[in-house]
Amino acid sequence: MSEGPETVFKFTPIGIIYTPFKEREGTPIQGHYAPEVEGRVEVFEEFADGLKDVEGFSHIILLYVFHKSKGYNLVTKPFLEDEEHGVFAMRAPRRPNPIGLTVVRLNRREGNILHISGIDVLDGTPLLDIKPYVGEFDYFDEVRAGWLETHAGRPRRRHADDRFGK
């Protein structure tokens, strides 16, 4: 038998993401909408050797915890529209497992500090993992983007309001 919903996996941070965003309101909802926003990733010293050669990648994938997010709804209204969608058809922070994913540009590395841009998370966000972004693995064109596509023609809400804060 496989693991069921009663299995518990425990993860501890490998570092911290520092950004200009001190609160949810005003935080860009995706790094894509804030390519100029700079931040820093501090990888704790005990994990720093794992960064060897990461500077060869122009983009990295950050996996982190939405640490200010409490609880979740399986169906809710995302930032980008007023129709309800399932949480697994959205990137919202309030999820059964509140793990976030953002692809950022890696500008440079100084020891255990990564200087990044295009970041969209709250200051102090606990980092779980860093993976290199590899076009061959992660790059898909000709994608259909479901409900998000129906909004391609009109201006979108690109910064968070406080609807996921309570």
Added chain:
Amino acid sequence: MSEGPETVFKFTPIGIIYTPFKEREGTPIQGHYAPEVEGRVEVFEEFADGLKDVEGFSHIILLYVFHKSKGYNLVTKPFLEDEEHGVFAMRAPRRPNPIGLTVVRLNRREGNILHISGIDVLDGTPLLDIKPYVGEFDYFDEVRAGWLETHAGRPRRRHADDRFGK
């Protein structure tokens, strides 16, 4: 103060990924290399409502646990070459937090079952999250892929050997 390395985050599976791969050897190292391989995602009934409208997306991001992976090395030789690299410059399963990420094609949904292709994980892999793949957020061209790029010209090892099994 932010969370440090002593903080523990607990996650429980939202479902299970079923694939043809019963053991590590022969499992493709990225779904990209096995676009024809089909699998199923079972989302547990208690989370099934969260799938509303996911079928509108041609691709989804699966976050899962490398549940057969034990321990890690911060610096190791990846499948694709014989030079050592840091674990955060690799996609290998043996990581400080053994969370995996694969972008797969979503072929269709039947209730709480998602039929997918391009999957590269072991049968029975515990699923932590599903996120829609959105070109606008996740699609970067003109990327530099570090050590992986130096191999673009020669045939690559595209299936796992057992080096991460022990």
